[in-house]
Amino acid sequence: MRALGRYDRWLIGANVVLTAAAAVTHYVSTGRVAPFMVSALALAALAALVGRSVDGLGDRLGSGATGVLQSALGNIPELLFGIFALRQGLVGVVQAALVGSILSNVLLVLGTAMVVGGLRNGTQRFAAEGPRMVSLLLLLSVAVLIVPTLTAHLHVPATNHEGVLSDIASVVLLVVFALAVPASLQRAEPAPVLERPVGTTPPVAATPPAAVRATDPASAGATGGTIAAAIAGDNARWPLWLALTLLAASGAAAAFVSDWFVAALTPALSALHISQAFAGFVIVAIAGNAVENVVGIQLAARNRIDYALSVTLQSPVQIALAVAPLLVLISPALGTHFTLVFPPLEVVAMGLTALIAVVVVFDGESTWVEGACLTGLYAVVATAFWWG
Numbered sequence: 001m002r003a004l005g006r007y008d009r010w011l012i013g014a015n016v017v018l019t020a021a022a023a024v025t026h027y028v029s030t031g032r033v034a035p036f037m038v039s040a041l042a043l044a045a046l047a048a049l050v051g052r053s054v055d056g057l058g059d060r061l062g063s064g065a066t067g068v069l070q071s072a073l074g075n076i077p078e079l080l081f082g083i084f085a086l087r088q089g090l091v092g093v094v095q096a097a098l099v100g101s102i103l104s105n106v107l108l109v110l111g112t113a114m115v116v117g118g119l120r121n122g123t124q125r126f127a128a129e130g131p132r133m134v135s136l137l138l139l140l141s142v143a144v145l146i147v148p149t150l151t152a153h154l155h156v157p158a159t160n161h162e163g164v165l166s167d168i169a170s171v172v173l174l175v176v177f178a179l180a181v182p183a184s185l186q187r188a189e190p191a192p193v194l195e196r197p198v199g200t201t202p203p204v205a206a207t208p209p210a211a212v213r214a215t216d217p218a219s220a221g222a223t224g225g226t227i228a229a230a231i232a233g234d235n236a237r238w239p240l241w242l243a244l245t246l247l248a249a250s251g252a253a254a255a256f257v258s259d260w261f262v263a264a265l266t267p268a269l270s271a272l273h274i275s276q277a278f279a280g281f282v283i284v285a286i287a288g289n290a291v292e293n294v295v296g297i298q299l300a301a302r303n304r305i306d307y308a309l310s311v312t313l314q315s316p317v318q319i320a321l322a323v324a325p326l327l328v329l330i331s332p333a334l335g336t337h338f339t340l341v342f343p344p345l346e347v348v349a350m351g352l353t354a355l356i357a358v359v360v361v362f363d364g365e366s367t368w369v370e371g372a373c374l375t376g377l378y379a380v381v382a383t384a385f386w387w388g
Contacts, residue, residue: 004238008052012246015049018042019253026260036268039261040287046254047077047288053247075315075323076251078288080258082327086334088262094338096280096385097288098324099346102142102316103378104285106353109293110312110360111374117300117308118368124305128364131309134317135357141176141320142354144169148340149347166339170325177321275388277343282382289315305366313357349381 004012022042025035078101082094117124148165151158158165269279286293299308324340331338342350356377360370 004242008238011045011049011052015042015045015250015253018045019257022257022260026263032264032267032271035260035264039257039264040283042257043077043081043254043261044287046250046257049246049250050076050254053243053250075288075318077254077258078319079323079326080255081261081284081288082323083330083334084259084262085265086327086331086336086338088266089336090262090265090276091336091338092343093265093276093280093284094327095342095346096277097284098319098327099342099350100281100285101289101319101323102138102350103281103353103381104293105289105312105316106138106357107374107378107381108286109289109296110309110357111371111376111378113297113300113305113308113312114366114371115368115375116297116371117303117305118366118371120301121303124300124303124366126306126309126361126364126366128361130306131313131361132358134310134313135354135361138313138317138320139354139358141173141317142350144173145320145324145340145342146347146351149342149344152341153344162339162341163337166328166341169340170328173321173325174329177325180321275386277388278382278385281385300366309361313361345384352377 018038019042022035022039024030025038078097081097085094085097114124148162148169150156151165152162265279268274269276274283293312296308296312299305299311328338328340356374360366360374
């Protein structure tokens with residue numbers, strides 16, 4: 001395993017330990033809380049390994065093709081959680097988790113990154129063209145997600161047809177996502193590589209910040225995965241067999257761990273007296289995006305706000321364009337009918353967040369005050385979900 005650096009070995013070891021621990025807590029009586037906590041940690045670790053495995057293919061496939069793979073596979077844990085949760089009839093948890101993933105990335109993670117980066121580096125400037133396009137795409141996709149909810153509550157002629165409307169909206173979103181793939185193959189540029197490992201100052205980038213143009217959802221994953229590896233100071237080229245083996249193994253393990261996580265969810269929430277809405281909005285959403293969250297904050301601290309924006313804004317776009325529509329379309333096979341009719345509070349919060357994303361990136365500058373406002377808004381919205 002000479003191709004594996006320190007970060008890779010640590011990540012694989014953590015996945016083996018946490019997945020084994022999740023299996024033990026699931027099959028052996030260890031109380032109602034331990035299986036939930038351990039499986040959540042294992043799910044976050046597996047998400048990291050999936051991204052790193054796809055990144056290991058990047059040298060051979062190029063940044064565009066790697067981005068396509070990352071877009072398809074990077075949200076495997078969230079998608080699998082949604083599938084198993086819908087099988088258990090936990091529709092409210094799935095809805096809250098989807099909305100929570102969007103809000104946590106745009107408000108909590110980006111806000112924290114801007115606070116850390118601003119306090120450490122002062123006002124941070126970035127090339128606004130790419131982030132503007134991504135944020136506008138997020139706004140448009142969220143607008144499509146909101147339409148079925150509006151028809152359900154405004155008593156228009158389409159009322160009582162929200163299921164059909166949700167199916168049509170899901171197909172449209174997936175078509176938009178598919179149309180972005182060829183563009184990613186043509187426009188995606190190689191991701192920057194930090195030349196010094198963590199713990200050294202100052203970090204040096206092989207390409208200037210303005211060179212990053214992650215303007216579509218399919219190209220974002222490659223950027224995020226490569227940055228994650230670069231931050232760890234681990235740029236070793238993986239053998240093809242190793243990348244494919246770990247990708248398959250982490251994907252299979254994510255299926256089992258997602259099932260265990262869903263099975264442990266209801267007993268743990270009952271023991272901890274936590275509502276399903278809060279669990280989905282905060283716990284599930286943050287666990288599913290844990291790695292991207294940490295990477296985004298680390299990049300902002302290193303004054304790489306361009307890269308931090310790429311990592312944090314692309315994940316919610318993928319949730320809106322791919323994960324949510326897929327869950328709608330496959331839900332009948334799971335014994336339920338999941339629609340895009342969300343509770344009013346979730347719809348308002350999601351719409352405001354998409355609008356705020358456009359405003360924040362439009363001027364090409366980032367300050368810690370803006371970040372504090374974002375995190376403050378997330379805290380208030382998350383508190384509103386505490387009671388259900």
